[in-house]
Every structure is written in structure tokens, then in C-alpha cells.
Amino acid sequence: MFENFREKLHMVQQDFTTGLKTLGDKSRDTKVKTRPRFEESPPLFTAGLEILRRYEENWFLLHKRTKDGAQDAEAVDGDIVMLSAHWERRRTALTQLQEQLRSLPVFVSELDAIAANIAHLEGDFEEMESRLVYLETLCCQCEQQTFKQHHINQLESYKRKKRKEVEALEVELNSEHDQQVAQLEQATERKLRERQKVYEEAFNQDVEQYLSTGHIQHRERLCGRPAICVT
Structure with a gap:
């Protein structure tokens, strides 16, 4: 719409400028041609010259206004x-x-x-978070169970080790006890044999003395006991 209006305005401006230039040229030609006649007979053409002068002034003003209008039209066109x-x-x-x-x-x-998808994802995220918390709890329980089992295995290993040490110590103590008991029995048996030998010797002496003298001589203690004198 603005393009058509601008083109029509530009065409009118060109036609109007062309018409004014044509009229100006004709008026100048008429003025040039009428000067000799005016010089020959000035009283006859005074009124016509005045009208022509006014016509030229009006057309000059009109041309000037047209030119200003053309400039304004160009500005308006811009x-x-x-x-x-x-x-x-x-x-x-x-x-x-x-x-x-x-x-x-x-x-x-x-x-x-x-x-809607975001809301569904939020629900999924909450469920996943709860499952992750449960999984973390299970992992902690498994870790504690593994740690507990490790300590139990260590305790069982320590018990077996100490049981073996106790068994070895019992075997060693039993062996030492048996040796000590055997040594004590041997010492006791040796002392008994020695005491029996002393008694046998004393008895034999008493028997010989009794057979030879008819009485038994009083003796001191033998092995911590007083001697018995028989007549």
C-alpha cells in the first residue's frame, strides 16, 4: 500500500514539475518576443506587461512553492x-x-x-532414593557381618592355637609329673630297701647276739624308732 502511494506521489511530482518548467519556458519566450513591441509602442502594452509581470511573479512563486513541495515530497517519500x-x-x-x-x-x-513426565520422574527418583537407602543399609549390615565373621574366624583360630598350646603344655606337664612321680617312687623304694637292709642287718646281729649270749643288747633308735631289748 505505501509503495503504491509513494509511486503515485512521485509520478504526480514529476508531471507537475515538467508542466511548471514548460510554462516558465513559454513565459520567457513570450517576454523576449514582446520586448521589441514594447519598445516600439509602450503605451499600448503597459496593461499587458503588468499582467504578464504579475503572471510571471505568480508562476515564480508557484514554481518556488512547487519546488519546496517537491523537496517536502522527497522528505515525505523518505x-x-x-x-x-x-x-x-x-x-x-x-x-x-x-x-x-x-x-x-x-x-x-x-x-x-x-x-507430567517430570512428576513421574520425581516419583521414580524418590523410590530409587529409598531403594538406595535400603541398599546402603544392607551393605552396612553385610560389612558388619563380614567384619564380625572375620573376628569370629580370628577368635576360632586363636582358640585353636591356644588349645594346641594348652594340650602341648598338658602333655609336657604330664610328662614332667610322670617323671617326678617315677623319680619319687624310685627314691622311696630305694629308701625302703636301705631301711629294710638296715633292719635286716640289725635283726641278724640281734639273733647272733641272742644265740651267743642269750639276751639282746639295748640299741639306740634306728631310723627314728627306739630299739627293743629282749631277755
Whole structure:
């Protein structure tokens, strides 16, 4: 619309300028041709010259105004061009806005679908978090159970080791005890044999003395006991 108006205005301006130039040229030609007649008979053409002068002045003013109008029209034409470009930009922006508005329901539906998916994902995330907490608890329990079993195995190993040490110590103590008992029995048996031998010797002496003298001599203690004298 602005382009057609601008073209029509430019055509009118050109036609109007061409017409004014044609009239100016004709008036100058008429003035040049009438000067000799005026010089020959000035009283007859005074009124006509006055009318022509006024005509030329009016046409000069009209030409000047037309020129100013042409300049103003050029300025207006530039403004129209700028306004047309601005309107084209606005029209393009409006077209884009309309396209975006037409696609807005689809965008809103997609946004609702995305919101629903986000809500579903939030539920999944909460469930996954609870399962991760449960898994962490199970891992802690398994770790504690493993640690406990390790200590139990260490304790069992320590018990077996100490049991073996105790058994070895018992064997060693039993062996030493048996040796000591055997040594004590041997010493006791040796002392008994020695004491029996002493008694036998004393008895034999008493028997010999009794057979020879008819009485037994009083003896001192033998092995801590007093001697018995028999007559």
C-alpha cells in the first residue's frame, strides 16, 4: 500500500514539475518576443506587461512553492520509505508472533506432557532414593557381618592355637609329673630297701647276739624308732 502511494506521489511530482518548467519556458519566450513591441509602442502594452509581470511573479512563486513541495515530497517519500521498512519489520514480527501464537497450544500441551513426565520422574527418583537407602543399609549390615565373621574366624583360630598350646603344655606337664612321680617312687623304694637292709642287718646281729649270749643288747633308735631289748 505505501509503495503504491509513494509511486503515485512521485509520478504526480514529476508531471507537475515538467508542466511548471514548460510554462516558465513559454513565459520567457513570450517576454523576449514582446520586448521589441514594447519598445516600439509602450503605451499600448503597459496593461499587458503588468499582467504578464504579475503572471510571471505568480508562476515564480508557484514554481518556488512547487519546488519546496517537491523537496517536502522527497522528505515525505523518505519518511514513507522508512515507515514502510518499519511497517515491514513490524509485519514480519507480527507474522512471527501469529505463528508462535498458533503453535502455542501445541507448546502448552507439550509443556503439560513434560510436567507430567517430570512428576513421574520425581516419583521414580524418590523410590530409587529409598531403594538406595535400603541398599546402603544392607551393605552396612553385610560389612558388619563380614567384619564380625572375620573376628569370629580370628577368635576360632586363636582358640585353636591356644588349645594346641594348652594340650602341648598338658602333655609336657604330664610328662614332667610322670617323671617326678617315677623319680619319687624310685627314691622311696630305694629308701625302703636301705631301711629294710638296715633292719635286716640289725635283726641278724640281734639273733647272733641272742644265740651267743642269750639276751639282746639295748640299741639306740634306728631310723627314728627306739630299739627293743629282749631277755
